[in-house]
Amino acid sequence: MANILTRMGDGERVQMSVSEVRDALLAGTHDAAQKGKIPELGSDELEQLLEIFLDKNRIVGVAPGEEVVLTHDIGTLRLMGDQANSGVGIPLSRLQGILVHERAFAADTMELGHIDYSFKPVKPIISMEMQEYETAAMMTIVPLFYGAMPNLGTYYRPDGPFGNPSDLLPQGKVREAREAQLEAAGHATRDMVYVSSKLHEVACEGINFDTTAAAGDADFYATLNAVAEIKKTMPEMAIEVGMAGEFILGMHGELFFNGQRLAGMYPHQQVKVVEEAGADIFGPVINTNTSRSMPWNVARAVTFVKHTVAVSSIPIHVNVGMGVGGVPVFETPPIDSTTRASKALVQIAKVDGL
Amino acid sequence: MVSVQELLDRAARAIVNADTEEAVNVAHLTLEAGVDPLLVINEGFSRGMAEAGELFERGELFLPELIISSEGMVSAVRILEAVLPKQEKKVGVAVIGTIEGDIHDIGKGIVATMLRVYGFEVHDLGRDVSVKKFIETVRAVKPDIVGSSALMTTTQTGQKILEQELQKAGLRDSVKTMVGGAVITQRWANKIGADAYGENAMEAVAKAKELLGLTTK
Incomplete structure (x- = not known):
């Protein structure tokens, strides 16, 4: 009997029977285990997951005492952006947005980020960002990060000076593509260190490298080198590394950090190099498959994240939102899906933060 | 040895x-x-x-x-x-190219090579090939097979246009069409009316032979 109301990975509401949900959970954990070569969830954990999906309430939550840290990245944009830009169209400044998150939304940390949200375009306006950060930091109690994406894509043509691997590789120009990525990575590292050092001058509490490795292994390589350099010269500044996806694309294929090949890494491997680089928090991403159900996606996300937590020595603040962490790819993620994914990741994967 | x-x-x-x-x-x-x-x-x-x-x-x-x-x-x-014995009679004539807007050439190149190996006369038009160029070549060489490759969802629609233009030009019934490329599926081939889909080079050769009634399964 199909009586459990849940969703597909694209947000569509569907009804599933208990046995269908059970099968989906099993298939989801199996998929993660197979891809990541990690352990599947145990039967008791799958039962816990089933209970979360059996709950008839629209919103689910954890018991008192099980709460975890709730952080936001560039949340200010979600307030000030219009609806076509993932926002709700409320005319607020970035400072007001940060204060709303701290005082009304009970965010445990918040972040200042520029609308371009990438280190490269922030570089020429860093003086203004320093002022804005200082003002915001003076008015907030919660830890305030400065966040931006490494975004190696901005260093490739047409946005940057280096050859674009996406053009070069299909032409068979492997050597040129690899050289371009290495050069771009060098510049990106320098920019990330420069921007961070300027923010350090205004007592910045932390840098959030968001959407890391979006452009593949060279993007990750540039970020890890930047993190290592920042930790060496500005050790008191906290660093969070959040990922773009669950898998490091091998656009270069032969980049190593501390002897480990970056291409092909899954979250439980990513966290180890992030730790070695000196980061303080890791934000894994598990991608949502739109043609699979939420039980499948959540079981898969929990399997990956649970193992990442198990091997990590630093706090894990998993990404949970549109298209990640088991949540459907939906502009405004439905509350039933975000709360179920969050509860599962907290109770079973034992994450430190969302 | x-x-x-x-x-x-x-x-x-x-x-x-x-x-x-x-x-x-x-x-x-x-x-x-x-x-x-x-x-x-x-x-x-x-x-x-x-x-x-x-x-x-x-x-x-x-x-x-x-x-x-x-x-x-x-x-x-x-x-x-180069040293394969020249077949006295070619198996068939194939025109192949990567569809307009798409510069991905490698997979298509392998298919072209394997078709040659198996006795086809292959006219490889290269990459970023306009539908017009496909039509002109079909008119000029009168192939048995027209194969198009697309690696991106943004360019795969070119394969559909190729089907339509072959039809408009009155050439569709004189050729068999094949599609391939990373984003291409049998479902897509069915949808646009292509005669066959090849997932890889060997399958492309097998399907091409099958289309010409030369199956060696």
Whole structure:
């Protein structure tokens, strides 16, 4: 009997029977285990997951005492952006947005980020960002990060000076593509260190490298080198590394950090190099498959994240939102899906933060 | 003296290891040892390419290596192809190209090479080929097969336009059409009315022969 109301990975509401949900959970954990070569969830954990999906309430939550840290990245944009830009169209400044998150939304940390949200375009306006950060930091109690994406894509043509691997590789120009990525990575590292050092001058509490490795292994390589350099010269500044996806694309294929090949890494491997680089928090991403159900996606996300937590020595603040962490790819993620994914990741994967 | 099995294994390994130099060496060794080139292409290099594809799917081999593997395969097959006995009668004529807006050439290049190996006369139009160019070539060479490749969802619609334009030009009934490329599926082929979809080079050859009633399954 199909009586459990849940969703597909694209947000569509569907009804599933208990046995269908059970099968989906099993298939989801199996998929993660197979891809990541990690352990599947145990039967008791799958039962816990089933209970979360059996709950008839629209919103689910954890018991008192099980709460975890709730952080936001560039949340200010979600307030000030219009609806076509993932926002709700409320005319607020970035400072007001940060204060709303701290005082009304009970965010445990918040972040200042520029609308371009990438280190490269922030570089020429860093003086203004320093002022804005200082003002915001003076008015907030919660830890305030400065966040931006490494975004190696901005260093490739047409946005940057280096050859674009996406053009070069299909032409068979492997050597040129690899050289371009290495050069771009060098510049990106320098920019990330420069921007961070300027923010350090205004007592910045932390840098959030968001959407890391979006452009593949060279993007990750540039970020890890930047993190290592920042930790060496500005050790008191906290660093969070959040990922773009669950898998490091091998656009270069032969980049190593501390002897480990970056291409092909899954979250439980990513966290180890992030730790070695000196980061303080890791934000894994598990991608949502739109043609699979939420039980499948959540079981898969929990399997990956649970193992990442198990091997990590630093706090894990998993990404949970549109298209990640088991949540459907939906502009405004439905509350039933975000709360179920969050509860599962907290109770079973034992994450430190969302 | 190198054994045939050793030669086949070395050929496959050279492709998996993305070692073009070794692939070329194996091709020369094949000729020196007098081993059947077709056997080495099928059981050695093609096997290696299939293995490389699987490793890529599993995230254990990456795009640059896959590209080098493909280049190694094409270089080695080119050497062996030159000594294959010329077939008195060509199997068929194929026009092949990557659809307009798409610059991905490697997979299509392998398909073209394998079609040649199996006796087709191949007119490889290259990449970023306009529908107009396809139509002109079909008029000029009167092929049996028209194959188009697309690697991106943004360019795959070009294959649909090609089907429509062949129809408009009154050429559709005189040719069999085939589609391929990373984003292409049998479902897409059915949807646009293409006669066949080939997932990889060997399947493309098999389907091309099947379309011409030359099945050797």
